[in-house]
Amino acid sequence: MTLDDLRVFVAVCDSGSLSAVARDLSRTQSAVSQHVKRLEREVGLRLLERRPRGVTPTAAGRILHAAAAEGIGGIDLALRRLGDLLAGAGGSVRVTTGATTVRHFMSHGVVAFRQRFPEVSLEFETESSSRGCYEALAADRADLAWVTLREPVRGIEQRPVLELPWMLAVRTDDPLAGRGCLDPADLRAIRPIGLPGNSSSRSHLEEQLASLGVRLTPTTGVADWDTAILLAELGLGHAVVPRLPDWDAARHPTIELVPVPALRPLSVGWAARRWDALNPVARDFADTVTRDLCERAPAGGRGEA
Structure with missing residues (x-):
């Protein structure tokens, strides 16, 4: 059982399709299937059930998926932080959110953050929904997401900031x-x-x-x-x-x-896979934006961050 086996297995469970994962990873469907079969041999149980339109995890698959997804998320975050230490650079902050969020919620905070950390790389990925933002976090395409907060999401930590009437x-x-x-x-x-x-x-x-x-x-x-x-x-x-x-x-x-x-009111705020595993500049970015919003928000509009 390798980390790559688990990464592929988690991706297959999330997408419900061997072929889709093969396309995303630029591999053959047979190669993707071999990762899953290797895991099944090691645990001695079927992990996926074939359906007419893809695959779905079995009961055993759901258990392994839940544990692997959480573990891989922590490993990815740790590897990013180690990479920042190795490079000795200012680091980076990757944020996923809606198309107009930076204008309405982050413009002042971004300026304040940039003045303090001119060397840090800021990357923004636009998504059309909170679900897309959560998927970007799970796929390690983003460190932070600014989203509309609703029910808890497995493997994601949420921090409310504002209540919008x-x-x-x-x-x-x-x-x-x-x-x-x-x-x-x-x-x-x-x-x-x-x-x-x-x-x-x-x-x-x-x-x-x-x-x-x-x-x-x-x-x-x-x-x-x-x-x-x-x-x-x-x-x-x-x-x-x-x-x-x-x-x-x-x-x-x-x-x-x-x-x-x-x-x-509509609750909005931050989401991350693990807040305590974020690199320091990502946490500082979130804190800077939060502080600015709370200072400017009318009384009663602040969240609990």
């Missing part, structure tokens, strides 16, 4: 503008602009609305919160979006954000 973005000439706040019932008459279909924020919003007896049928869909607000500003509909920490009403004189307090 939900607002309805409307034009200032809209009948709903000027209200101190809105009830869920007020949302039944809006022309909703849909948030990204695979995003955690949309799932969070729809679940809450459903529990309040409200169902929205978007007539327009967007890829991010910025575009939703822009379309509302153009009069193409209404956007239920979280209030962003850098929102400047003076820059948007024709749009108003009206609170919807019945909706539970």
